[in-house]
Amino acid sequence: MSLRLSDLSACFEGVIPSIIATASADGMPNISYLSHVVRIDEEHVALSNQFFAKTAANVRANPKVTLILVDGFTGDQFLLDIGFMRSVDAGPLFDRIALQLKASSAQVGMSEVMRLRSADVFRVHGIEKVPSPVETAPGVVGRDSVSLPALSDAIKALERQADADEIIDSLLGGVQRVLGYDNALVLIHDSHRGSLVTTGSIGYERSGLGSEIASSEGLIGSAATNGQTIKVNDMSRVRRLGEAISLEAEASENATRVVTFPQLPRVVSQIAVPMVARNTLIGVLFIESTQRLAFREEDEAALEILAGQAAGALRASEREAAAAQPTQVPPPPRLASGGGEIRVVHHRVDDSVFVDGTYIVKGIAGALLRLMLEWHLKDGSEVFTNREMRLALGGRMPEIKDNLETRLLLLRRRLEEKQAPIQIVRVGRGRIRLEATGPLLLDAARE
Amino acid sequence: MCIIAGADAAGRPSAGRGVGFDVLADRETLDVIFSAWQWPRLEADIRQTGRVAATFVSPSDYVSFQLKGAATMQDTGAPDLDRAERFMTAATNELESLGVPRPLIAPWLTAREARVARLDIREIYVQTPGPLAGMLAGARSQ
Known part of the structure; x- marks a missing residue:
């Protein structure tokens, strides 16, 4: 059975370097490692020839090229006969190769050295498996296909x-x-x-x-x-920096x-x-x-x-x-059920909020909590709609129109995780309720 | 690690992995050992055109040099097989120390049907990735 490029998917992960052999017009061979080979389709591959000028010059003088690819799971090797077609230095294919190169370079700790200038596209003429002195270890190819x-x-x-x-x-x-x-x-x-x-x-x-x-x-x-x-x-x-997380992190x-x-x-x-x-x-x-x-x-x-x-x-x-309508407002529960006073500090510089001295969140989520507290302290309201919050903050934070829900979710999850005496609860589509264990005090004058 | 290329008379290159080497006393000639069982085209091409490029790489820091010149096939002797065994053991240990699992390395290195190509070095190139890559580090006048 003849091999297809799609059978070689584990060769294109950039884990084990590939090898490229070329020959100059007068027949002198050249051989080097290659950081990344990208499979374009069943008949084409692209190579990132970012620093070997001799290889690049050879393929332009003599398009015949031999590659050795290595399966990153098994170590199996494949010989590919390929022919140079063209070079790309812009466009979607180039971007795809550049991005993959960036990732594969990072995994060998060389992202600073390797910068893609152009990529060469080759047609694949033949694929053969290189004889291996060992049987492929059983169990090396482990996982089932995606169901x-x-x-x-x-x-x-x-x-x-x-x-x-x-x-x-x-x-x-x-x-x-x-x-x-x-x-x-x-x-x-x-x-x-x-x-x-x-x-x-x-x-x-x-x-x-x-x-x-x-x-x-x-x-x-x-x-x-x-x-x-x-x-x-x-x-x-790759040397992992900051792998040990100190207990003081939190x-x-x-x-x-x-x-x-x-x-x-x-x-x-x-x-x-x-x-x-x-x-x-x-x-x-x-x-x-x-x-x-x-x-x-x-x-x-x-x-x-x-x-x-x-x-x-x-x-x-x-x-x-x-788009949620205000007619769905549920009966208001009682806020402030007899606990001690809760002090909330908001810093305008980054919209960070602290509840009783504990950092909760910053950015839009922080601004939203401040807004709800201001409204509550002004007229005692406890249930708020996305629509009114969007209107109130939209001028200062226009992008809120696209991500208010996820910001409220972040705020809610952080309050839960920190077991804060203030919590927010969803009470219907586009509507939340503020719950607190005691009276609220907002210090919003901080920079 | 060592990788070797040849080319046939039509300019089609061949490639393979080296499993040992020996620098001869004149310091200008190098024997490289490879498996003809694993890389048959490489042997055929060297016999046909007598041209070889061999790149040596230190896997821990990517320092690489490429040697090019004319080559002839030599008889393989017992010392060559010893060199191959030592080279394969050292290369496997080195790669394993860098995090490559041993079962992955095993398919790459074999001395089965070991052959020796004797390379008359004409040119040496720096091939370490970086600004000096491709620079001619040394050449011999003909």
Whole structure:
């Protein structure tokens, strides 16, 4: 049976370097390692020839090229006869190669050295397996294929959810059930702060809810900025900085107003999948694993399907919540049930809020809590609609129209996690109620 | 690690992995050992055109050099097989220390049907990734 490029998917992960042999016009061979080979389709591959001038010159003089590719799971080797077609230095294909190169360079600790200038496209003429002195170790190729029925069930479950928290939980549940990943985060895009904020989390010792990643930072920032999935499949050679998380990390929140990003000890593979709905970035689905090559091509595709579905659902949820009518207001419960006074401090500089000295959240979520407290202190109201909050803050934070629901969700989850004496509770579509254990005092004059 | 290329008379390159080497006393000639069982085209090409490029890489820091020149196939002797065994053991240990699992390395290195190509070194190039990559580090006048 002849081999096809799609049979070689584990060769394109950039984990084990490929090898490229060329020959000059006068027949002198040249051989070097190659950081990344990208499969374009069943007949074409692209090579990132970012620093070997001789290889680039040879293929232009003599298009015949031989590649050795290595399966990142088994170590099996394949010889490919390929022919140079053309070079690309811009466009979607170039962007895809540049992004993959960035990830694969990061996993060997060379992201600063490797910068893609152009990529060469080749036609594949033949593929043969190189004889191996050993049998492929049984059990090396472990996991089953992604179950399409299970994926379909997860999509249906997502479709049934109407609220941001249910959508995010359903997405994380689907990731766990369909693909078996136990450590995952959903980060929601915050264009106001130029960051992505952890709003859903499973599998971490510390949830990291409220932690932020700059939109330009690392794998998650790259996925957000480029709108493309990006992964690393073998970080075993990368020196991990800050792996040991000190016990003081949580305590330092109050001083720094920064929540520590959750970390998985001994992580080997990571993937960041953009959540995009109608060309708008909603957030990023981020998954980690202690397994090598945890994210195969088909896993990546399944995650993209789930992330896209969740992004669409979140966007629809914002729209529906914004349109909710005030006739559904439930009977008001009693606020302030006899506890001690609760002191809330708001800092205008970053909209951070502290409840009884404990840092809760900042940004839009912080501004929302302040707003609700101001209204409550003014006229005793306890139930608030998305619509009125959107109107009140929309002038200062225009992007709120697209992500109020997820900001309220973040606020609610942080208050829950910190067991704060103030909680917010959903009481219907687009409507929440403020609950507190005692009288509220708002100090909103801080910078 | 060592990788080796040849090319046939039509300019089609071939490639394979080296499993040992020996720098000869003149310091200008190098024996590289490879498996003809695993890389049959490489042997055929060297016999046909007599041209070889061999790149040596230190896997821990990517320092790399490429040696090019004319080559002839030599008889394989017992010392070559010893060199191959030592090289394969050292390379496996080095890669394993860098996090590559041992079962993954096993398919790459074999001395089955070991062959020796004797390379008359004409040119040496720096091939370490970075600004000096491709720089001619040394050449011999003909």
